[in-house]
Amino acid sequence: MEAKDTKIIKINPHNPEIEKIKEAAEIIKNGGTVAFPTETVYGLGANALADKAIEKIFLAKGRPQDNPLIIHISSIDQLNNLVESIPDRAYPLMDRFWPGPLTLIFNRTKIVPDRITGGLSTVAIRMPSHNIALELIKYSELPIAAPSANTSGKPSPTNSSHVIHDLLGKVDMIIDGGSTGIGLESTVLDISGEIPTILRPGGVTIEDLLTILPKVEYDKALEITDREIVPKSPGQKYKHYSPDARLIIVKGEVDEIIQKTNNLYSKYESKGMKVGIIATKQTYDKYRGKNIIIAGDRNMPETIGASLFNILREFDELKVDIIIAEGVEEKGIGKAIMNRMRKAADGKVV
Incomplete structure (x- = not known):
């Protein structure tokens, strides 16, 4: 075809x-x-x-x-x-x-x-x-x-x-x-x-x-x-949802996430790598001058879920080498968001 x-x-x-x-x-x-x-x-x-x-x-x-x-x-x-x-x-x-x-x-x-x-x-x-x-x-x-x-x-x-x-x-x-x-x-x-x-x-x-x-x-x-495992459901087996770049998830309190994300960004950029950040409405201004896409509002995690896959594809188009993504609280739809992030990151969480 x-x-x-x-x-x-x-x-x-x-x-x-x-x-x-x-x-x-x-x-x-x-x-x-x-x-x-x-x-x-x-x-x-x-x-x-x-x-x-x-x-x-x-x-x-x-x-x-x-x-x-x-x-x-x-x-x-x-x-x-x-x-x-x-x-x-x-x-x-x-x-x-x-x-x-x-x-x-x-x-x-x-x-x-x-x-x-x-x-x-x-x-x-x-x-x-x-x-x-x-x-x-x-x-x-x-x-x-x-x-x-x-x-x-x-x-x-x-x-x-x-x-x-x-x-x-x-x-x-x-x-x-x-x-x-x-x-x-x-x-x-x-x-x-x-x-x-x-x-x-x-x-x-x-x-x-x-x-x-x-x-x-x-x-x-x-x-x-x-x-x-033997998969009983789609999404249980194999690396899923993966962008071309390596994805790293940063979890913790919001201030800790911001600090660690900035440190990782500097670390990989100093190695000559192109780095992207998946931020939230509450944190994007803490990454000024960096390559950022806002996923949504931490207080409305459904906004993050709605945009996550699109953002991973946007970073593919931007040809980044590393994507650093802020983790979200694992309650409500946050559990599904983190499940997809972990699959996309092949389990890489810091």
């Missing part, structure tokens, strides 16, 4: 043009690949029930075959063919968080291809809240498998330019639906076992889930190295 073989179409995210949606849906029905926006990040979609279509996702992304995919649906009825049963605890979760950025892991039926699940007995499913995504699934009349629409291991795409950069000439269609909202992939919650377990933190926080469920745990795999 060449660049000219990828069709790019613009669709209004607030009021999607149905004829354009139908054109994209025909590609899905015919076994092709369509990149489309969701409320989290852009996804690369294909028919979730067709092995050949799923294989195109792995090839386009350069994705490891044992990394499971999430299936996207547009109605609860679509669950019936995909899961063995719907646990009682799932219903209040779906009532509250679907459509939205929560992926649930169920025991799967045989209709779900092994390529989707990495050979596991479980399957990850969510219902996105983005208008374009919902209409595309609806008119495709199929569940759609859709990992993030980027080259595997690189920062996830939060606008169409990121998708075009990574996948032009590798997919059949790219839908330009503007910027995504949350900017971090969905929370993945395994409800197939005894205790509901978060395999990947995201826009739905543990605090949110505990308003519905009496007990929720974080998966122990979030704290250990990639090589020790």
Whole structure:
């Protein structure tokens, strides 16, 4: 496939043009690949029930075959063919968080291809809240498998330019639906076992889930190295979200973060390296004269989550050698932000 073989179409995210949606849906029905926006990040979609279509996702992304995919649906009825049963605890979760950025892991039926699940007995499913995504699934009349629409291991795409950069000439269609909202992939919650377990933190926080469920745990795999686990969820294994530059996270009290960041900046710059800083609204003026991008407001961490992947890509364009990123408090969506930062930094935290 060449660049000219990828069709790019613009669709209004607030009021999607149905004829354009139908054109994209025909590609899905015919076994092709369509990149489309969701409320989290852009996804690369294909028919979730067709092995050949799923294989195109792995090839386009350069994705490891044992990394499971999430299936996207547009109605609860679509669950019936995909899961063995719907646990009682799932219903209040779906009532509250679907459509939205929560992926649930169920025991799967045989209709779900092994390529989707990495050979596991479980399957990850969510219902996105983005208008374009919902209409595309609806008119495709199929569940759609859709990992993030980027080259595997690189920062996830939060606008169409990121998708075009990574996948032009590798997919059949790219839908330009503007910027995504949350900017971090969905929370993945395994409800197939005894205790509901978060395999990947995201826009739905543990605090949110505990308003519905009496007990929720974080998966122990979030704290250990990639090589020790068999992934049950996207994002559990392999270095993820990685910019071209080396990323270092600085944690601690804000004054300590500022001092350490300035020291690291001077250290690497003295070695002739080009250094970037990911700062916050509260701290950017402490780095005057340096190469800074403001991620958002410390008091509103969702603003940091929404911009993180875009900033990593901006620093790639600036050809920096080192990125120093301020850590955030690990509560609420801060847990998801730090999870993505650690993956991008390959665990390098000071």
